[in-house]
Amino acid sequence: MPTPLIEVENLYAGFAARPTAVDGISFTIERGECLALVGESGSGKSVTARTLVGLTGLHSRVRAESLRFDGEDLQGLAESRWRRIRGARIGFVLQDALSSLDPLRPVGREIAEPLKLHTTLTKVARQAKVLELLASVGVPEPELRAGQYPHQLSGGLRQRALIASAIACGPELLIADEPTTALDATIQAQILALLQELKAATSLLIVSHDLSVVARLADRVAVMRDGRIVEQGTTAQVLHDPRHDYTKALLAAVPATHAKGTRLSSAALVPQHRLLEEGEGILRKLEPVAGRDAGGGAADRLRPADDRRPNGGDPVISARELVKSFEGHDKVTRTVVSGVSFDLHPGETVGIVGESGSGKTTTARIVLGLEKPDSGTVSLHGRRWDSLRPVEQRAERRRLQVIYQDPLSSFDPRYTVERIIGEALGVIGLNGSARRDRTVELLELVSLDADYLKRRPLELSGGQRQRIAIARALAPEPEVIVCDEPVSALDVSVQAQILDLLADLQERLGVAYLFISHDLGVIHHVSDRVLVMKDGEVVEAGDVRQIFDAPAHDYTRALLGAVSTLALSK
Amino acid sequence: MTVLTARRSLPALALPTRRWRFRPGLILGVGYLVLLVVAAIAPGLLTSHDPLEISTAGAFVPPSGEHLLGTDQSGRDILARMIYGARSSLIMGLGATAIGVTVGSVVGLIAGLANRFVEGTIMRLIDVTLSIPDLLMALVVVTLLGTGTVNALFAVAFASIPYYARLLRAQAHVVRRSTYVEAATALGLRRWTVIRRHVLPNAFKPLIGLATIGIGNAIGAGASLSFLGLGTKPPAPEWGNMLSLGIQYISNDWLMVAIPGLAITLTVLAVTVVGRDLKRRSEGRAV
Amino acid sequence: MGIWKRIGTRLVAGIGVLWGAATLSFIALHVTAGDAALATVAGDGANPTQAVLDRVRTDYGLDLPLYQQYLNYLGRLLTGDLGESYQQRVSVAKAIGEQLGETVQLALSAAVVAVVLAVGVAILTARRRPWIRSTASGIELVLTSFPTFVLGLVLLIIFSFKAGWFPVSGNEGFAALVLPTFTLALPIAATLSQVLRTELEEVLEQPFILTARSRGMREASVRLGHALRHALIQIVTMSGFVIGGLLGGAVITETLFVRRGVGQLMLTATTTKDIPLVLGVVIFAATVYVVVNLIVDIVYGLIDPRVVTS
Amino acid sequence: ACATTDGTSAANADSSARTAGSALNAEGTPADGGTLNLSMSADPLCLDPHAISSDVEQIFGRILTDNLVYLDKDGNPSPWLAEKWEISPDGKTYTFHLRTGVTFSDGAVFDAQAVVTNFEHMLDPDTRSPLAGPYIAPYVDSKIIDAQTLEVHLQQPYSPFLDVLAQGWLGLLSPKAIKESTPAQLCEKPVGSGPFVLTGYTKTQGATFVKRQGYTWAPPLLGATGQPHLDGINVSWVGQDAVRFNSLTSGQYQATGYVPAQNAAAVKASTGLVYSNVNRIGLPYTIEFNTTRAPFDDIKVRQAFVAAVNREAVVKTVGFGERQLATSFVDRVTKYYDPTVTLPGFDVKRANELLDQAGWTAKDAEGYRTKGGKQLIVQWPVGQTATISPIFDLIQAQVKAVGIKVNIELIPSAQLTTRRYDGDYDLSAGVWHTNTPDVLYIKYATFSIPNKARLGQNTSHLSDPQLDGWLDQARQTTDKVQLADLYGKVQHRLAELTPGFPVYDNSVLWAFSSKLHNVVVDTSHGTPYFAYAWLEK
Ligand SMILES: Nc1ncnc2c1ncn2[C@@H]1O[C@H](COP(=O)(O)OP(=O)(O)OP(=O)(O)O)[C@@H](O)[C@H]1O
Ligand SMILES: Nc1ncnc2c1ncn2[C@@H]1O[C@H](COP(=O)(O)OP(=O)(O)OP(=O)(O)O)[C@@H](O)[C@H]1O
Ligand SMILES: [Mg+2]
Ligand SMILES: [Mg+2]
């Protein structure tokens, strides 16, 4: 029996701040095989991948009973030996693909670097090889692209350039850490096709939280949680006949397979999640404080929403013919949003999908009054809102809240959770102990507790931050929440909690959502109606089922066609 | 350095123990600064000598029980002069930095928050002041106001204003465009509330680190002014002054250079060590 | 196209800065006490006749109303005439020109040494073991905080008085340049390397560095080939500070090492109220400032393609 | 070959060299060749001796130029380029008989016309002469009798005329150079007839001189003929005292001027160095009162101030044993110095009494005296410099004991000059070195009080008819007995009037390598004269 290409036994890896990032795992990768590591965010997938190239970093410690590449012990390997393996025999594609290319160098030089290091090719030969590689990963116009800088390339192109540089020397193993996050569906599909092609010649280690990607590529799957491998087996077995509770919960949490109104998260995923059990009790506390004038409509919104009727009644927000253009650095004016119109009714979710740069965020910002449209109008309850003076706008702002795509940057880094939420509560005039009590209630509402009051944003995990952002958006008791990619950075388990929470709130409070995402599964799950945007225009709009089942526009069809769902791999 | 067997503990529990890690540097720094402050406020507590009193023992008396660090060229007790000089030096370091930082940041913030015209005007003015050599600025200030600790302080402060102003403007720009400021606006807070709560404190943040270095620089700059004859008025004791005078007598008594030199360096080190610690704390980082 | 336009606006702004600097200094010099004509001929130890004093006053137009003097000065400035030094009695251009060589030599060598040292130290110590970093940053702190003249004196005592490796003073030869260069360069290098290290440490955390390592690049190449360029952006950004430090430090270095140079010139010119000479130095310094900023702008674009093209 | 002027020679000239005129380190057989590296404290920024007042000119003058007369050991004029002279009985006409065969280094011939050109250049306002011109202020015109004979007419009798002609600032320049250059050009390239020729001058850095081929007209008193021994002299300006001192010990220079007193002991202790400390003719280092405004318009306050100052202690502290306590208003090496003058001594009790008498009886919270609610405070503006003398602190501290507050103001030199001429100060300090007792006229005659129409050096603003009479008379006579009497009376009267108080006799401290031999100390200003100095190989 030939030795496996990678042999890992009882691997431990850790950092000062996190001593057991990887907590005794074992796996092997055979030649020509593709192993996928899946699991919770922070479970140690990337660290595991990095131990294989000896790049866990300055303050890390790695120990294993066995850590072998092609029979060679990687532990205590001399730097010079390592250098002969890295790049030459193991190609590595980092998780943060978009920032994994040196921004100050043309991509061509980056791709040529491993060639320069590991081959004796002349400069001319290297140049030729670079173009060949770019072509082979499906980059159009390789000559042009090789001379461009990363910031001049789209995310998909960057990702491909990175893969090109990783496979430049024809490695025996390619490690690709989350090769498709942050890419929209069409580009994601292209990358997956590329990897599938590579599989023929190279062994693969794929790290991903996207199970549909795994389903398409992997021969075997290892499920990680908390630094351990909880389950390992063939792809078919793990995805279709999971043994471990966590795997089961993970699979259940994939939103695309669920229609709106079904729950995604389960107790196994979120042991501390109390919303499901106690949700009603907590929500009841959200009744308006007696005697306080919460402004028009507040009492209405807070009644249990049994008579809520999406698409009925007057829209809270109506946007008409929004147009916005920006002047770029090159002094060329680009129209980013052009003729966008839609209505958003109480208790309704309107999803916006579309490729990167299609104007989704800009539309949202116009709606929020953070950006002035060049033309077009936004009305709040039928009243023009965009043309109000800032002072007048301020009075209405609390009705419209926003969850930023990147919650961390939307928090004042000096503020504690208590102050962040407290500030939002201050807007509706809540002070003193009342404010504090309500803060705790809100935290509980997003399944956190008073322990978190004194934490600063940096001391929270990604999911926790996201939930604080939601709690802040809820605090002023808004009628509309604009959610800009609220779950893009999260693994399915955390994502599930958030989506469920949003659904609950809508159910009970009648909040309307403008929900932006490039994840069609998520959009499918949350939306009542969907807008598809491309190049600043709404190319298609309609009921979620209608869009997903019978897309009318070519672009929508392309988008949907590119989606790889678990179902597809069955 | 990592113990792999340790189980993950909650950060909230782990923090306090790390925050109070024993750090001799910090303790020494704080101790030194406390001593300085005492010297500045009540120098009489630390020495019984008069810094201006000409000793009967004469000039350049080597260290002895009577004069712990010896006497200077005029027969004055060096230790007493060091202790009494702490006040001017601290005033120079803290005062110049305080003025520089305050004026600089007000100007910088106005530039950073105002419209383009105001900003452009302020920035060109700052360019003008930056383009004039610091020393000339100092000379002009000293010529206008005369020499003396306070005037030298103004000279040093004045020269530092444009640097702080530029920093603050850049910082205000960054903060103003930051998502959290926008988020605060989106909450419906007043413009001034947003500026007060979020823009100002965050724009000031990098200043803590810079200002601690600035204090050292200011003491050094004050000493340099003394070296060029523009510093403190005699006979008032001031470290920079003592240093530049000491150089003349370096072959007679090297302590006259070494002592004030050491004091300045230690002050800067202490301020920096403490300042860095403060900065870390203000950022809420585990120390 | 963009870059030319930017240079154009920068130049216009630069001329504005020059005018502002000249005007501000003109006012400052005139409001400060002291009679320039007296200072010119009747300083310590001089016993000139009244005729001499009167001649100087009329020769230099010091008897005219201030606004007239200002307009005359601006008028001459427009024709490129900086006037005549009161003390030296030669054209200001010549007086500065005579001193310029040494200052430029010193400033350039100090700038080179400062940058090389800063880059070297930062590259060697960034993201290394804690004791290496704290030793380096401790030394840097001491250097930044030490008054230049003390540093210079310490260097003099050690390397010149005691060891005798370098001449104590003078302008001649390479050896005479070593100590002043280091005196001037060390504090700047220390500040730069602090900034650089922080920057480098940030860059070395970047995913693209990890990627470079994953290609089998040696550590030195990673630092030199990838990280350094990013750090250079910082140096370029800090050039204003560096220039200021060089000019300011030059005065003291020149005084201490008895080198001729613009710094010395300015110091004496200011205390003796040699107004045209001071203004000449100001205009010179302001020009350097403007030009350096302009170059920085261009270099910035060269180092960081994102600036120009994005 | 040449011999030393004088029998007295000393390897370590400390004691003997307190008087001028001797040659230092004179033993050994002179050797030709070598370049002397000399370090000096400051660049005068102009080398035309007529256009500057810088002290260092006294040395450059002797390197670059020759004078009409040379002062002998006793300070009497002796021949140099003027072989002999006659003075008319009314003291207003001087007839000079000039030496033949003297040429300037640019080839111009030294003759009567050359001297006239020089005088006119000194007096030309365009030269901006701060010393040379003013020293010959009574000059009216000249009559050239023949190429070698010149008759000079003065406005009024001026007995110091010959003395001042011996000063370095009045060294003679090539008439050709004077005619052909602008004042600025002459500053950069003065041409003289002296033992060395200027070959390079880099402002603020240094100057180089090479020996004048065929130079044979040194003062006969030097007793030497023939060319200088040194090939040349390189002068560097090294402003920092500590640096200058150390570069001497490290051997970078073979001679340095203006050795700080605090380094004298180290120089003396060093076997490789020769030390010279020579007193200067003129006003000692003197602290003067502004006698025209309160509080020093009251002589009692002036006397009290003097009594409150312990001059011995001050001199000891600032002089490091290298300075002599001044005993009169002229330095003890000055002609007609009167040793019988006694300056009041240190007497705190008397100081207090005097102040009480003057009405400054009350004391404020700080312990300073007051009168009519006004504090007894005096302003002392001082030039900004890094090397500020401890003398200010010391005196400030001493008079504080009797309740006088001294406010030392450090101000830039431009401001200091202006305030000096405006009379805006209570105390001022300084020296005035020249080579004649006429310094007393410059410092204390009513004529010398600066006013709107005339600059002057009477900084105490003392105006005393009796003094004026004696000083005028002294200018009119060349009779030694009469002069001694007049200057003696002046010195006694000054001690009485107390326009200020002399602190220490001004002296020039020099140090050379012991390899540098036969450095003559010039009587005129106590400075070294390198015409026949030589370097041991
Ligand atoms: N350099 C480091 N220093 C300290 N802790 C680290 C470091 N790198 C990773 N960790 C921690 O190790 C744990 C595992 O991280 P890892 O990057 O492997 O997670 P992951 O499974 O890849 O998660 P994700 O899906 O979010 O990428 C995390 O808790 C992380 O915070
Ligand atoms: N302030 C601005 N100045 C100039 N251009 C802008 C500005 N804001 C957005 N743009 C440009 O407008 C276009 C649309 O941006 P927008 O953020 O709305 O896209 P998006 O659909 O949200 O994309 P993504 O999915 O990447 O978030 C982009 O090309 C962007 O570069
Ligand atoms: Mg990862
Ligand atoms: Mg967006």
Ligand code: NI
């Ligand atoms: Ni003089």
